[in-house]
Amino acid sequence: MVREILRMKEEQRAVILAHYYQDAIIQDIADVRGDSxxxxxxxxxxxxxxxxxxxxxxxxxxxxxxNPDKTVxxxxxxxxxxxxxxxxxxLFRRFRELHPDHLAVTYINCTAEVKALSDIICTSxxxxxxxxxxxxxxxxxxxxxxxxxxxxxxxxxxxxxLWEGVCTVHEQxxxxxxxxxxxxxxxxxxxxxxxxxEAVLRHAHFVGSTxxxxxxxxxxxxxxxxxxxxxxxxxxxxxxAPGKEFIPAPPDxxxxxxxxxxxxxxxxxxxxLCLRDRRPEITVSDALRxxxxxPIERMLALATADEAEAVRIIAGIRLPWRAT
Ligand code: 13P
Ligand code: SF4
Numbered sequence: 001m002v003r004e005i006l007r008m009k010e011e012q013r014a015v016i017l018a019h020y021y022q023d024a025i026i027q028d029i030a031d032v033r034g035d036s037x038x039x040x041x042x043x044x045x046x047x048x049x050x051x052x053x054x055x056x057x058x059x060x061x062x063x064x065x066x067n068p069d070k071t072v073x074x075x076x077x078x079x080x081x082x083x084x085x086x087x088x089x090x091l092f093r094r095f096r097e098l099h100p101d102h103l104a105v106t107y108i109n110c111t112a113e114v115k116a117l118s119d120i121i122c123t124s125x126x127x128x129x130x131x132x133x134x135x136x137x138x139x140x141x142x143x144x145x146x147x148x149x150x151x152x153x154x155x156x157x158x159x160x161x162l163w164e165g166v167c168t169v170h171e172q173x174x175x176x177x178x179x180x181x182x183x184x185x186x187x188x189x190x191x192x193x194x195x196x197x198e199a200v201l202r203h204a205h206f207v208g209s210t211x212x213x214x215x216x217x218x219x220x221x222x223x224x225x226x227x228x229x230x231x232x233x234x235x236x237x238x239x240x241a242p243g244k245e246f247i248p249a250p251p252d253x254x255x256x257x258x259x260x261x262x263x264x265x266x267x268x269x270x271x272x273l274c275l276r277d278r279r280p281e282i283t284v285s286d287a288l289r290x291x292x293x294x295p296i297e298r299m300l301a302l303a304t305a306d307e308a309e310a311v312r313i314i315a316g317i318r319l320p321w322r323a324t
Contacts, residue, residue, distance in 0.1 A: 001067070001272045016271070017042060017069055020210045021263040022054045023230035026176035026271060029100045030054060031238065035211040036108050036124035040125040041300060043067060052275060053282075056081045056262050057209060063110050064282040065292050068157075071156070072282040075270035078156075078260045081109050086165030087144035089113035093323060095141065100320035105131060106295070109167075109309045110144055112284055116291035117150070121299040124194050125209035127152050130302045134312035138319070150192040151201060152165065170195035170261045172251040173228050178203050181226050181247060191216055192228035200228055200249070217241045230260045 006029065017039050027033050033043045036059060041064035041174060043051060050071045053060035058081055060074040089318055092114045096104060097228070102255060106118035122130045129146060136158055142149035149296055153160050154210050157177055157248035178190060179202060179232030191213050192204040206216045210233050217225055218241050227234060228249035253259055274280065284292070298313055305313060 001268055005029060005268075005272050005275060007134070008272075010054075012050050012275065012278075013048050013304065014052055014275065015046050015048035016054060019055035019059060019232075019263065020214070021230040021235055021260050022266060023232070023264065026054045026237040026266065027232070027235055029071050029112035035123065035209045037125045037209070037303065039063075039213055040108065040123070041049045043275045044300065046070075050270065050275075050278070054266050054271060055079070056084075057107055057282075058084050058111065060282045060286060061110060062115075062296060064284050065112060065115070065137055065289050065296060068284075068286070068289055070292070071278060073274045073278065074280055075245055075266040075274045075281055077280045078186070078262075080124055082168040082262070083144050083165045084106065084111055085113075086112075087114050087163060089117065090145065092163075093117055093161065094141070096321050097323065099139070100139055100322070102161065102278075103134065103314075103317060103319060104143065104321070105139045105160075106143050107145050107148060108111050108296075108299070111121055112292045114143070114290050115295055116288055117323075118295045119321075120302065121295045123209065123299070124148060125211055126299060126303040127194075128155050130299065131156050131158060131160075133302055133305065138314075146194055146195045147197055150198060151207065167195040169258060170228075171197055172253075172258065173197070173200045173249045174198040174252040175203065177250040177252075178226060178228065181249070185226070185247070188221065188224040188226050188245075189220060189222040190226045190228065190249070192249070193230075195226050204228070213237075214240060217244060217246070218272070229258075230263065231258050232260075232263065257293070 016030040044066045056079040064072040104118045140160040142160040143163030149162040189205040224245040
């Protein structure tokens with residue numbers, strides 16, 4: 001199956017982008033592995049004809065918004081996300097209508113419809129940098145992840161109104177069991193994704209996106225880490241920091257809830273079938289795409305912008321907000 005996937009990939013001029021939460025075998029055969037930000041950036045830059053997105057729906061949809069002329073495939077259309085589901089577009093629109101003077105910074109884990117109703121998209125690796133560019137006197141709505149929002153609010157000291165969404169994987173970690181692991185392994189460092197609850201982040205020596213966590217385990221002098229994020233990243237950590245030990249942070253129950261079931265509906269077989277049949281294919285209407293593109297492009301620009309460029313981008317956002 002792997003041989004066939006690689007052959008079809010060449011034949012169709014396809015590129016496989018895989019999020020770090022995919023199964024190890026899918027990460028291994030992908031052309032690009034990364035966190036949400038890196039994958040969006042690479043999706044924008046690719047010159048392939050076909051993008052196979054081994055990730056969840058909102059990621060593949062973002063790739064399509066950035067590449068209207070390319071075929072974008074997602075191995076399983078059921079690859080959803082609890083955060084995206086927590087913010088239906090009609091309720092998000094209402095949230096904006098109630099706070100028209102607020103600028104809406106929205107985590108990329110949302111539907112194209114919600115992106116289209118937002119001013120700036122962000123990812124876990126770009127949220128803090130983007131929010132630091134926004135003048136403090138401009139009030140901000142942050143959606144849909146309340147944990148990431150609260151974390152960035154603490155880091156930047158700026159007040160923000162938060163949508164009440166959570167990632168059902170990252171909210172499962174048990175503070176008590178992490179504390180017991182720290183007692184058992186006093187030399188271990190706790191590293192955590194900002195989608196985790198505050199009680200878990202309080203134990204963390206380092207907080208960051210999946211890419212940042214992967215970089216941290218390579219740079220740190222520590223030899224042992226308690227990892228509070230989805231277990232798929234452990235594959236890359238073992239490859240990039242061989243000899244170091246990684247202990248998955250345990251969830252609040254006996255099951256393996258630090259696995260994202262949405263991410264794991266993609267399998268090698270479905271990847272093979274989607275290249276063979278060129279479906280399921282992501283489609284986005286032109287009207288929706290046009291409205292969703294601008295806030296994504298603002299994210300990509302603000303992540304590397306200098307101060308003058310950031311001022312120019314933010315000045316271009318029209319407030320008070322009005323539904324179009
Ligand atoms: P990052 O890819 O930004 O680390 O986010 C993790 C995640 O939960 C993606 O759905
Ligand atoms: Fe969504 Fe959480 Fe799964 Fe990421 S890990 S796709 S945020 S449910």
